[in-house]
Amino acid sequence: MDEIQVVVAHSERATLRVGDVFLKVDVDQAHIDAEVEAMSLVPVPTPKVLWRKPPVLAIAAVPGTTLGRLGGPATGSPAAWAAAGAAIRKLHEAPLPPRTGRAGRSVVALAAELDDECESLVASGLLPAELVTRNRQVAEAALRPWAPVFTHGDLQIAHVFLEDDQVTGVIDWSEAGRGDALYDLATFTLGHEEHLDDLLAGYGTDVDLDVIHAWWSLRSLLIVRWLSEHGFDPFEPGCEVDVLRARM
Template sequence: MAEVEIVVAHRERATLRVGEVFLKVDADRARADAEVEAMALAPVPTPRVLWRAPPVLALAALPGTALDSTASPAAWAAAGAAARALHDAPPPPWPGPSPEEIAARLDRECAWFAADDVLPADLLTRNRRLADTALRPWTPVFTHGDLQASHVFADGDAITGVLDWSEAAPGDALSDLATLTLGREERLADVLAGYDADVDTGLIHAWWSLRCLLVVRWLVEHGFDPRPEIAVLEARR
C-alpha cells in the first residue's frame, strides 16, 4: 500500500504524494485556477492533471529527479533552454507584480530585517543596494515565478517537467534565472549556456539579493529554515 508523503505544507497550501500522484491542496481558488491555466499555456513539460475537485488538484508524478548538485552540466543547460522557451512564449493574460509593487514589499521586509537585527546593518545596506538595481523597468515575459531547482525535474540530461506554477505571471526573465541558480552560483554558466541569450549577470546577482530579502521572513514565519538564503545575503560582501 502506498504511503502518504508530505512534500511541503504551510498555512497557504500543502502538497502530498501518494504513490505516483501528487495532491495539491490550495484554499485560494483563484490561485489554483491560474496554476492550471499556466500549465496549459506553458511551452515546456508540466505535470499531467489527473483530476480536480477544489481545493484539491491531482497531478501525475514526473519521471526523473529534481535538479541538484549531482545533475550534469548538460541537465542544467537544458533547464536554461527550458527557461528560454518559456520566456519566449506569450505571457499569461493576468497581471504580474510591477517593479513599484516589489519595491514597496522590499521596503517592508528590509524594515523587518533592521528591527530584528537579522543582518549586520552594513550587510543589509549592501544587499538592499544590490536589490534595488534589479527593480528597473523590464519587458514582461512568461515567468514561472518560483523556478527553484527543486521544481525542475530531469532524467539524465533531459528536462522531464517543471512543477509548481502557482506564482506564474508576466515578469522579469532574470528573476527566473536567479531563482533557478540561487545558492548554486557554480551552475550559472551552465544555465546561461542553455539559455543562449545575452544576459546581464550583475542583474542576476541583484535578483539573488532581492529574492532572499523578500522570502526570509516568510520562511521563518512558516517554519522553514532560512539559513541558505541568509548565507546568500552574507556572501554579497
C-alpha cells in the first residue's frame, strides 16, 4: 500500500495523499460543496472527483508540477508563467458563478477586518507598528470598487500544475466564487513578484499594478496571525512577513 502523505493539516481541514488520490477532510461541508460546484463550472482543467462521503472528498491527482511554493524558489520558463496567466484570464472571463467567494468580500467588511487585524498585530507585538502602518497604507489601494469575475479565491502558486508549459490542473476550489480578479493575480505571485510580468504576458496587461501590490500587503496582514496560531511560520524567508518588509 502507498504511504500516506499529509499535504496540509490544521483544526479546520486536512488533505492527505495516498498514491494518486487526494482525500480532503473539512469540518465545514459548505467548503466541499463550493469546491465541487466550482470545478463543475470552470473552463480550466481541474482534478477528477472520484467520490464524496461527507466530510471527505476524494479527487484524482493531476499531472505536472507547480511553478514553486511560497517561501521556496520559483521555477518554470516565462512561457509557463504566461500559460498560467492565460488560464487565469480564461477563468476570469467565465460566466459568473452563483456564490460570492473569498475574493468577493465587500470593501466595508474588508476594511473593518483589516483595521482590527492591524490593531491585533501591533497590540500582540507580533509585528512592529511601523511595518503594519506602512503596509496598511499600501493596502488601501485594494479597497476600491471592482467588477466581479469568477475567482479561485485561494490561487496560491502551489495550486496550479503545468506540464510542457501548459496548465494541466488547478486544485483547491473551496474559496471560489464572485470576486476581485486582481486578488487572484496577487495571490499567485505573492512572494514571487519577479514573475509578475511573465504572468501578465499571458493574462493581459490591463491591470492596476498598485492594486496588486496592495493585495500583497492586505493578504499578508490578514493571514500572519492565523498562520502563527495554526502551526505555520510566516516569518520564514520569502513568506508573508518578508512580503510586508518589501513594501518598506
